[in-house]
């Protein structure tokens with residue numbers, strides 16, 4: 133697979149506040165991949181995206197885009213020469229321009245290219261509308277169309293789904309993924325939201341304090357986290373030994389289970405129950421899709437062979 137972005141030994145600190153936002157980052161993304169940087173607020177995600185786009189100067193390191201060196205000790209290509217496009221959190225549409233003019237803003241695309249992108253982003257028939265006349269989904273598609281029309285090598289998405297209520301967010305992220313995949317474009321998505329990252333990404337990098345802690349598919353990260361921070365960030369667990377932990381869905385309630393526990397709490401979440409059960413004075417968190425024991429009931433448990441060890 134061809135590497136579209138290759139980042140080597142990237143370092144950046146802000147003197148003001150003495151904050152290290154990139155601590156020797158090495159990362160690469162493949163052509164056609166949706167790659168996500170997932171991290172809490174202040175972990176350095178936005179600065180990373182801005183360094184890739186050429187909007188923030190790293191202190192050290194090298195950035196290659198499509199095998200071209202765009203940043204090093206003595207090279208620093210302008211944003212417009214890096215062939216990247218950004219979709220911002222609030223879409224940054226120009227309110228006084230209609231859909232076509234927003235898409236064409238700053239672009240040399242032809243009328244035919246505009247027609248094509250309007251078709252592919254399902255905006256045909258909305259060309260003369262203004263941003264305030266569009267739904268959230270349509271606004272997102274205009275922002276995507278504007279980013280994609282110049283055929284960037286990489287599409288950078290800066291938390292486009294935050295500040296949107298859950299129902300609309302589910303619709304928008306489905307559309308977003310379909311659009312990105314249909315254009316077969318390489319995308320870097322940054323978010324603090326684990327669910328969005330799981331939904332959208334081919335691979336995810338977990339970032340904290342300017343460090344990339346782990347890179348992998350959502351399944352790899354969830355089932356084989358490299359440390360306690362990553363394990364905790366991606367899901368719940370109970371400590372069951374000095375260095376061992378177990379996810380709640382890996383504890384089964386079954387008649388022939390050899391661990392006896394007493395149910396302390398049982399919360400119904402619709403398609404599953406979250407149960408807290410006590411064993412020898414220790415609380416275990418259990419997720420069950422088919423059992424709903426009563427509080428005070430004695431249940432038998434068995435641990436699946438999927439223990440996390442750090």
Ligand SMILES: Nc1ncnc2c1ncn2[C@@H]1O[C@H](COP(=O)(O)OP(=O)(O)OP(=O)(O)O)[C@@H](O)[C@H]1O
Pocket residue numbers: 146147148149151153171172173174175176177178179180324
């Ligand atoms: N221009 C700047 N000058 C000084 N410090 C900065 C600057 N930009 C960012 N920082 C600091 O760098 C750290 C990382 O910021 P960054 O915006 O990259 O994080 P983030 O993970 O994107 O956070 P959020 O999700 O809140 O946007 C923060 O502590 C922030 O205050």
